[in-house]
Amino acid sequence: MAEHILDDLDHKPNDVRFFCDSKVVLGYIHNESRRFFVYVHNRVQRIRQSTSPGQWNYVPTVQNPADLATRSIGASQLNNTIWFTGPNFLYEPSQAQQHEVFELVNPKTDAEVRPYVTSFFTQVEDGLFSDRFQRFSTWESLLRAHSFLIHQARSLTSSPNVTSHKCKGWHQCSEIRTPEEQKAAKKLILLHTQKDLYPQEYTALQKEEQVSNSSMLWKLDPYIDDGLMRVGGLLRHASLDSELKNPIILPKQCHVAQLLVNYYHSKVHHQGRQFTEGAIRSAGLWIVGGKRLISSILHRCVICRRLRGKQEVQKMADLPPERLSSSPPFTYVGLDVFGPWTVVSRRTRGGVAENKRFFAVRGPAKQLSSDRGTNFIGASQELGMQATREDQTCLLKYLHENGCTWEFNPPHASHMGGAWERMIGVTRRILDGMLLQMYHNHLTHEVLCTLMAEVSAIINARPLVPVSSDPCSPYILTPAMLLTQKSEAAFPIEDYTEKDLLKSQWRRVQALANEFWSRWRKEYISTLQPRRKWHVTHRNLVFGDVVLLKQAQFPRNDWPLGLISSVFPSSDGKVRKVEVRTTSGGNVKTFLRPISDVILLLAKED
Numbered sequence: 001m002a003e004h005i006l007d008d009l010d011h012k013p014n015d016v017r018f019f020c021d022s023k024v025v026l027g028y029i030h031n032e033s034r035r036f037f038v039y040v041h042n043r044v045q046r047i048r049q050s051t052s053p054g055q056w057n058y059v060p061t062v063q064n065p066a067d068l069a070t071r072s073i074g075a076s077q078l079n080n081t082i083w084f085t086g087p088n089f090l091y092e093p094s095q096a097q098q099h100e101v102f103e104l105v106n107p108k109t110d111a112e113v114r115p116y117v118t119s120f121f122t123q124v125e126d127g128l129f130s131d132r133f134q135r136f137s138t139w140e141s142l143l144r145a146h147s148f149l150i151h152q153a154r155s156l157t158s159s160p161n162v163t164s165h166k167c168k169g170w171h172q173c174s175e176i177r178t179p180e181e182q183k184a185a186k187k188l189i190l191l192h193t194q195k196d197l198y199p200q201e202y203t204a205l206q207k208e209e210q211v212s213n214s215s216m217l218w219k220l221d222p223y224i225d226d227g228l229m230r231v232g233g234l235l236r237h238a239s240l241d242s243e244l245k246n247p248i249i250l251p252k253q254c255h256v257a258q259l260l261v262n263y264y265h266s267k268v269h270h271q272g273r274q275f276t277e278g279a280i281r282s283a284g285l286w287i288v289g290g291k292r293l294i295s296s297i298l299h300r301c302v303i304c305r306r307l308r309g310k311q312e313v314q315k316m317a318d319l320p321p322e323r324l325s326s327s328p329p330f331t332y333v334g335l336d337v338f339g340p341w342t343v344v345s346r347r348t349r350g351g352v353a354e355n356k357r358f359f360a361v362r363g364p365a366k367q368l369s370s371d372r373g374t375n376f377i378g379a380s381q382e383l384g385m386q387a388t389r390e391d392q393t394c395l396l397k398y399l400h401e402n403g404c405t406w407e408f409n410p411p412h413a414s415h416m417g418g419a420w421e422r423m424i425g426v427t428r429r430i431l432d433g434m435l436l437q438m439y440h441n442h443l444t445h446e447v448l449c450t451l452m453a454e455v456s457a458i459i460n461a462r463p464l465v466p467v468s469s470d471p472c473s474p475y476i477l478t479p480a481m482l483l484t485q486k487s488e489a490a491f492p493i494e495d496y497t498e499k500d501l502l503k504s505q506w507r508r509v510q511a512l513a514n515e516f517w518s519r520w521r522k523e524y525i526s527t528l529q530p531r532r533k534w535h536v537t538h539r540n541l542v543f544g545d546v547v548l549l550k551q552a553q554f555p556r557n558d559w560p561l562g563l564i565s566s567v568f569p570s571s572d573g574k575v576r577k578v579e580v581r582t583t584s585g586g587n588v589k590t591f592l593r594p595i596s597d598v599i600l601l602l603a604k605e606d
Helices: 003-007 023-030 036-052 065-070 076-082 131-137 139-155 179-197 201-206 255-268 273-282 289-299 303-307 374-386 389-402 414-434 445-460 479-484 505-527
Strands: 018-020 056-058 223-225 228-229 250-252 285-288 330-332 345-346 351-355 368-372 403-409 546-549 561-569 573-585 589-592 600-603
Touching: 023 056, 131 179, 131 255, 139 179, 139 255, 139 479, 179 201, 179 228, 179 250, 201 223, 201 228, 228 250, 250 255, 255 273, 255 289, 255 351, 273 285, 273 289, 285 289, 289 546, 303 600, 330 414, 368 414, 403 589, 414 445, 445 479, 561 600
Parallel strands: 018 056, 250 285, 330 368, 368 403
Antiparallel strands: 223 228, 345 351, 546 561, 546 600, 561 573, 573 589
């Protein structure tokens, strides 16, 4: 009808609109993605031959004049319908131009819409790619899987060469793979690795051309033998096996090379790089850049860490405030014990009665620091647990009045008390030298006190800083100046320039003390500034790290595995002591240890 009307019009309209009260039909006309059965397809095609989907619009049924032609209506009522006048929106040009895009109402259930079928084009180039090797964690599992694949392929083939194969068809074979199948699997794995990693070199050698001089294989003079690239080299006339003269080439960046290094490293029982590299070369393999690969794998090997790993270290911590404060002597005390010394307390008819004693009267202290020796731990438990309530009250009252605390270093962390531990060693050497000069073996209390006084005097006379060669500074800065507030050098008082030294004795003592503190700040503190060792910041141990817990009383192979259950960062954020949880005989134990007593086997992120 539209075509006939347009043909008869002398003046063609600029635009033609079509209206339909069926959204289903409008969806058919606007459809661009789905297909229809023949009936609907033909009519949609006919409509779209002379019209475009944009010309079609929706009209409600009550406003559609064509709807009156399909329904019975009285002749007297026909003049009052829209059959002659049309719908009102035709007289409104702005609304007459509006249209929308319609979609299929219900394409899944519409009987006229063909089912949506998707077809894919599959092109099989090669069923095996080296990226599939990434799924295997060991060379044995990779070789076993591909030898089984070869076994299955040969069971399904109809080649006359394998007619004697007793396994037929796809099956679950529990037999051990034959050496011939394993050899074929090894060749298949290495072949695809070479093709994927060295495609240009392999293609050139297949065409009997030389590889480019820009290739990493240029100096190896490679060639192809039995489908595999091998090293040409200069050993053609050597009386060696062909596997040693012409090893198979592998790149270090492939996963297969890593599996092979791990495999031969375990074969040599986790020895060093030279042993591992020799085993790989003896197996007829040449890994390009293999030295770095082997070193990196050995560095991450858990068993090697367990056998030869070093204890954890961390950058040296800053000196504690008590080492740098101007406090009276023995305000902060670090202590340790040694001995015991056998002391004669009284003489009897049968000889002498001996016992052990330790005396130290130095006045009140703010803080006592020590290691976790069994004697100190036992004493703290004795005072805290087994004492009576009255004794505890008196003890706590005394400590609170004097503001004294006792700080324990972590177990096995004697290096954290280096200042006083070093003095213990000095004391031992001096006492050993003095005891060699004594002709009797039994020490009385008076003799022991005299010995300790002499030892203390010798220790406190040591220079705290290098002895100066400046004649204007003849005095040696020693701990004795702090304890006795006297200078060891004999000098006339009139040589001092400070006026306070010429007055009363207490002012002289104060002047000497001030001179000591002045020199102590200027000369001694500056010597503490550099770190003598442990200069580098290392990775902090974190919760979840797997470590080996050092136990000096057992061989290294018997040291237990542990898990870091808690860390204790210092004020600078560095972790220097950790809590390790281990299991022994089904019992879970927890140990507080310095990081120098643990060996990191496997980091949490690994």
